[in-house]
Amino acid sequence: MKALARRGVLLGISAAVLAVGASAVGGVISGVPGSGAERAAPTPLTAIDRYQATLRESPADSRTWTSLGFAYLERARASHEPGFYPRSEGAFGTALRLDPEAFNAMIGMGALANARHEFARAVGWARRAQRISSETPALYGVLADAHTQLGDAAAAGAAARRMAELEPGVSSFTRLSYDAERRGDRAGARELLQQALGAAYTPAERAFCRYYLGELAFHAGDLGEAGRQYDLGLDADPTAVAPLQGRAKTAALRGDLTGALRAYRTLTGRVPVPQYLLEYAELLTASGDGAGADAQLGVLAALRKVQSANGVADDLTWSELAAATGDPAGALRYARAEWDRRRGPIVADALAWALHLNGRDSEALPYARIATASGWHNALFRYHRSRVEAALGDDGAARRSLARAKADNPRFDPRLSALGRIA
Structure with missing residues (x-):
């Protein structure tokens, strides 16, 4: 799984809510990207009742239908309950039937499409809204997130920069940071996150920024700095979930398996999302608790039915699950399905690994090269490429790729590969 269930996807919901909220939602529905916390009273559920x-x-009030759509969307993000997605879609759809020029409802549809991993559809909605008005920051947040996931780095960066021009702040700076990170500019990514932190004015925003500063350190192998940032995130907002995950995986790589398992048990009890369940299962396997790992993977498999029933297309997760459970054919089938929808480095890596697991390394190598082409300091991508190269008998290339993986993250552990995944 990808960090925090793929950073851009979560950003896509909250940025739209943040930027549109002041004009269309009356400032009631607002939130921090990926934080799981709302900024202002009333809470989304109270807002739902009111709308x-x-x-x-x-x-026949189109604006209130739009507000209700955003309230449902924020509730889905904060609660990790995809059952709110169809309700959100229905509300936005009603707004558009009442007013075909309902610009903010189009942005809502784009944010919803990102949340469901329908990234091409998100671009379509954003472009439709852009023809009416091109000055709303949330529009570019939707575009940045969708283009990132579709693998169009240039378009994603341009959208993030335009968003920052219109509204410099947490949502735009974190997107620019992510763009820099994916281009291999760790220093630039860190500086932009510090700017985001400086612009943060709620506990949830500060916790969000601290978590991603921790992520940069964690994936560079600096566990001390990572732990410090995760702790500061929890100091800023004791209700935040993401820093708890940071603490748990840091404990695991420090060798405190007992503490890590205890933390993951608490974490998945609070927030049973795919990323955390897969990481927990991997740690249980490493500890020799195969039955416990199977139980977590069973929960993860059950989540697929819930997500699919509510319009979420996430074959990437299921490819990873199939690979983790000894189903190489399933891993390849799902990875190909995801590649048909979007062609970024994350999906290229998953497809390369699935092909490798099926013994098709000559086919895997071009995808492994795509995954590592941007300069992103992603140890897992480099490790996977080294395995493909070794299987093809190119020992020199395999050694170089493995050395790059170690340079990118000296603490990367292939036995705990889920902990090494970056979104």
Whole structure:
């Protein structure tokens, strides 16, 4: 799984809510990207009740239908409950039927499409909104997130820069940081996250920024700095979930398997999302608890039905699950399905690894090269490439790729590869 269930996807919901909220949602629905916390009262659920009451009196109010759509979308993000996605879609759709020029409902549809991993559809909605108005920051947040996942780094970077021009702040700076990180500019990514931290004014925003500063350190092998940033994140917002995951995986790589397992048990009890379940299962396997690992993977498999029923397309996760459970044919089938939808380095790596697991290394190598082409300091991608090269008998290339993996992250452990994944 990818860090925090893929950073850009979570950003896509909250940035739209943040930027559109002031004009379309009346400032009621707002949040911090990926934080799981809302910025202002009333909470999204209270807002849902209020908007529903308004619509019972004025069912033809397009603006309130749009507000309700964002409230459902934020509730889905904060609660990790995909059952709110169809409700959000219905609300935005009603707004657009009432007013075909409902610009903010189009942005909402784009954010919803990103949340469901329908990235090409998200671009379509954003472009439709852009024809009406091109000055709303959330529009470019939707575009940046969608283009990132589709593998169009140039378009993603341009959208993030335009967003920052319109509204410099946490949402735009974190996107620019992610763009820099994927280009291999760790120093630039860190500087932009520090700017985001300086612009943060709520506990949840500060915790979010601290978590990703921790992530940069963690994936560079600096566990001391990573742990410090995760701790500062929890100091900023004791209710934040992501820094708990950071603490848990840092404990694992420090060799404190007992502490890591205890932390993951608590974490997955609070937030049973695919990323955390896969990491927990991997640690349970490493500890010799195969039955416990199978139980977590069983929960993860069950989540697929829930997500699919609510319109979430995530074959990447299921490719990773199949690879982890000894189903190479399934890993390849799902990876190919994801590649048909989007062609970024994360999916290229998954497809390369699935092909390798099926003994098709000559086919895997071009995808491994795509995954490592951007300069991204991603030890897992380099490790996978080294395995493909070794299988093809190119020992020199394999040694170079493995050396690059170690240089990118000296603490990377192939036995705990889920902990090495970066979104």
